[in-house]
Amino acid sequence: MKKKISILFLVLFMPFFMQAQDLLDALRYSNIQVSGTARAGAMGNAFGALGGDFTSISINPAGLGVYRSSELTLTPKFTYGRMEANYMNTLMEDNKYNVALNNLSYVTVIPTASRSDVGLISVNLGIGYNRLKDFNSNSLMGASGVTSSFLDAWIENTNGENPYVDPTTYEFYDDLAIAEYGGTDLIYKEENSDIWKSDIQINPYDQNIENDPVAQRKSISRSGSIDEYNFAVGLNFNHKVYLGGTLGVTDIYYRESSTYEEWDDQNIIPNFESLQFDEYLRTTGTGYNFKFGIIYKPTNEIRLGASIHTPTFYDLHDFYHTEMYATINYTDGTQNQEALSPLSNFDYRLNTPLRATFSGAFVIAKKGLISVDYEYVDYSSAKLRNGDFSTANQEIKDAYKSVGNIRVGGELRATNNLSLRAGYEYYPTAYKSTAFGNDQFKADDKLNIYSAGLGYRFSSFTFDIAYRLTDIMEYELPYSSPVSGIYPVPEAAGFDGLTHDVMFTLGFKF
Template identity: 55%
Template sequence: MKRLTTLIAAIMLVPFFVQAQDLADALRYSEFQVQGTARAGAMGNAFGALGGDFTSVSINPAGLGLYRADELVLTPTFGQSKVESSYFGNTMNDSKYNFSLNNLSYVSAIQTGNQSETGLVNLNVGIGYNRVKDFNNNMLAGATNPDGSFLDYMADNATVGNWSDFYEQLAWDTYLLWKEDNSDVYWHDLDSEGANYGQSQRKSITKQGYMNEYSLALGMNFNHKLYLGASIGIVDVFYKETSELLEWDEQNRSEFFNEMQFDSYLRTSGTGYNGKIGVIFKPINEIRLGASVHTPTFYNLHDVFETSMYSNAADEEGVMGNFEAQSPYSEYDYDLESPLRATLSGAFVIAKKGLLSIDYEFVDYASANLRRGGDGYQFVDENDEISEVYRSVGNLRVGGELLATSSVSLRAGFEYYPSAYNENAFGVSQPNADVNTNIYSAGLGYRSGGFFFDLAYRYTDTGNYDSLYPAPPTDFYNMPEMAHFNTTKNNVRFTFGFKF
């Protein structure tokens, strides 16, 4: 029973509480949306049946076969993310600006010398990268908590024998955790008389990093009707998360506790490898049909993790003072296999004046697997949790383009990404099961000779429920209050391209 209640608490609090390698890592590096060129971004990245844009290499590499000329493009991006939280009725918000280079690529269109325009017409090679995920974000939540404390989790953990140098040891060293004489029961001053809660709490998290996919791709054009493609991708991963949890006795309810601060630091770096194959078929000039399959991405990851704690509290003599403690410096290597992906696509060209396109992408997040820990650990329990907590989803991308003049195009798009969480896990409802991501986009393009310029605006809206700290492992039904976070992102992309 202890294992089950601890597991359920961890499941519900995965995203907001940094721990060891677990199902949070599996989702973090498996769930993403391609962030390539401005043209694709304006059209909702619905490029599985279109091609002619390097973003398609990360969706359906057969799109490389539609190129008829060499091309060099780059896409700088500027954006802002804003997170608004609600916790115990209190609202807070934080934001972060970010500048990045989302795409840099070169395509060489190689004519086969086939003058009849039948058989193999083009053999194209592309190299470059698309950003597939941007982690940059700031989160802030806080209020007065009448019900509990982070110290509840550590006191209960210590009592049941779950002692960690990264958590309980720090609380012990800073006089925040106490032990009953002649027993194994641990307690803390905020709950020493059962009525001292009511301290103020605030947690802030800063996230930084990216996932960039570097691709080498080959596309073939047969008869201007059948296009085949394949690519090899190398994913560069960098993720850094720092958090600060504060609790302070603003109402002077405790004689022996004034304030505490718990800081955590996680940095993950590594490389992943994958392959993609795809096909695009034009039964008639107005219709294009596409399909692609992505292998799992096989990651080799390296984690660095450490924590620290500060308190202003009473020592064993009852004297108030400032105390600090630092955890060991932990490094750990492990592997991760992300889910396989499959995409079906369709596009309709309207009298050479415009087009409509749609992609449906299938991903089974429950199939992600942690592998080969640096100390030989095999993650059997963690992989069972992944298969129970996550589910398969169907992502939808829709886009359109209108040729307003011979050189100016107008574009719009929409993307829908359902939650990766099951409705229930281990018999408990998951609050994040109904949290979906919606992306609205629009933009324009300009063509003049061998130069083109594209502009895209993208608005992302998503949300999630998280707690500032986990529930005590033997008192799951006294779950901490969950905060609701609503995240919005405003993003502007500029693509500069040259055809020659």
């Protein structure tokens, strides 16, 4: 029973470390890359000054006013993603396939009674769906000969060495203090000592003596998306000024499951053979936002656009669960132990940052166009609410910064019916260079997206296809890092991912 209590302690203590995830939750649901039709996708989604495509309603709703005829669109998307991890110079990779609906929309154009080119030309209404973000990925990291351990952070907290944790405030702490707890085999007190340690540690207080080396491996599977349902109105004045507004209703589904394994691959550690820690997180929720925009056409060739998005106000629900397994070698044989954490449910609110987009386009009639969007987002302004998030919100301010996202697209009219397209998107890291104060954790997380495609237009039917290549660079720690400076800090694994998307849009004009 003593040994099972020790493992249960580790499992029950895990919710503290999940609080550090609040910082990451805020970024995960604030950092989006709008996606919709294949035409916009092929052109880098640079539609803030162009309009006439339902994707633009999630960027600049004034684009709805550009429509001259009613339209129905449907866009499926096929995705293959590969993620390669470099953890302590050991390379591993994993992949994932996915099929999704990227866009479904309907726009109706209501001409005014005068049908002239003066004043209000038309009132356009739009309803539809665009995908804002995909979470689908699999990743795998691992290495051998590692002298830091998953258990280091647990020991740090049990010894009261983490300045951010008061162990006495946690349930079951009194039970942990009784003498019988010294019988544990994952973490324990040596005889006549008040210091907790593990068999992997030799002398944690002598930095010149490393832990016994272990092998480590972690697999992570993520799935889900952020989807937006838009209800929009656009106005066309004189074919020169376009105004628009959108109510966006967002839906989040995020699932993450991970398995961390640590084992004595060299058979040199007394008693300890292996441990496995499984985590499961599911987040669901809905939110809403408002968008307002304007497009101005000073000449037939030049278009200028600007839009502002309010924060998205989310109500979110987290379900969290962990499981711990350990294999311990005793003099009388090997025993397998396991413990399950209580099921954790938590409701909270998130306000994402306000966004502003400034756009410009140069259009050559019946020849082609080029378009550029600049999107400003201050990620440090994200706010967690409906609980005591003062510490987490301060961490958001300290870790994140404002960024400028860039989208560029071009289209060449090859024939009267065939158009060729290309685009590029750049989303820089939201992290400050001083984030986390840990030189080994170089927060990057930047995205480069390259795209190309073509479209063929009939009198009342359009077919568009796009290919998009997303180059992902990010870093992640394999487990919670000690902060006291007493214990070794794990190295961050560097991830280099490539995601291939193929999109088709069927459009019907009437």
